[in-house]
Amino acid sequence: MILKYCPQCASPLEERRLPDEQLLQPVCSRCGHVLWQNPKPTASGLITRRQKRQGPVEVLLVRRAGPPREGCWDCPGGFIDPDEHPEDALRREIREELGVQATIGPMVGIYMDRYGAEGESTLNIYYRVPTIVGTPTAASDVGTASWFPLDRLPEPLAFGNNRRALHALANLLAGEGTGTRHRSQARKDGRRRRG
Numbered sequence: 001m002i003l004k005y006c007p008q009c010a011s012p013l014e015e016r017r018l019p020d021e022q023l024l025q026p027v028c029s030r031c032g033h034v035l036w037q038n039p040k041p042t043a044s045g046l047i048t049r050r051q052k053r054q055g056p057v058e059v060l061l062v063r064r065a066g067p068p069r070e071g072c073w074d075c076p077g078g079f080i081d082p083d084e085h086p087e088d089a090l091r092r093e094i095r096e097e098l099g100v101q102a103t104i105g106p107m108v109g110i111y112m113d114r115y116g117a118e119g120e121s122t123l124n125i126y127y128r129v130p131t132i133v134g135t136p137t138a139a140s141d142v143g144t145a146s147w148f149p150l151d152r153l154p155e156p157l158a159f160g161n162n163r164r165a166l167h168a169l170a171n172l173l174a175g176e177g178t179g180t181r182h183r184s185q186a187r188k189d190g191r192r193r194r195g
């Protein structure tokens with residue numbers, strides 16, 4: 001339980017199982033106000049580039065300059081503001097964190113996770129970002145931004161949702177034949193199967 005007191009009347013909250021509900025919910029012991037628990041949505045970007053036509057696909061990661069997971073590598077992105085579409089949130093976060101204009105590509109996936117000391121539930125939406133305009137420069141809350149080959153990611157990554165999204169991206173690129181090592185191997189396999 002993240003809050004201890006009722007936001008309506010400041011009385012202590014207690015966990016109760018409400019009728020027809022499976023999970024315990026924080027309920028005010030005095031006024032009965034229910035703090036429905038829902039995951040917080042975030043939007044993150046898988047920003048990629050290739051230096052050479054046959055070169056490895058690289059992904060841009062940022063090093064967290066504050067808690068939670070300070071010093072760990074993360075995908076650029078952040079929490080979505082009220083009424084903000086996830087794509088707009090991601091464009092805003094990339095502009096704030098890296099000072100570049102992003103073109104948001106297709107969604108890669110949605111990954112559930114936990115965040116911070118309180119273990120708050122998060123719903124993390126990942127998009128491909130095939131194009132950015134400008135040279136990425138890390139803002140103060142980010143610390144450092146660096147490109148890494150997708151098959152040689154730095155450690156530690158900040159969150160399990162980073163790892164799952166980056167893995168999904170590698171699989172997508174391999175399937176498209178635009179991956180790194182996967183590409184020639186996939187073609188060979190394809191030829192063998194067809195032959």
Ligand SMILES: [Zn+2]
Nearest residue numbers: 006009028031
């Ligand atoms: Zn109350």
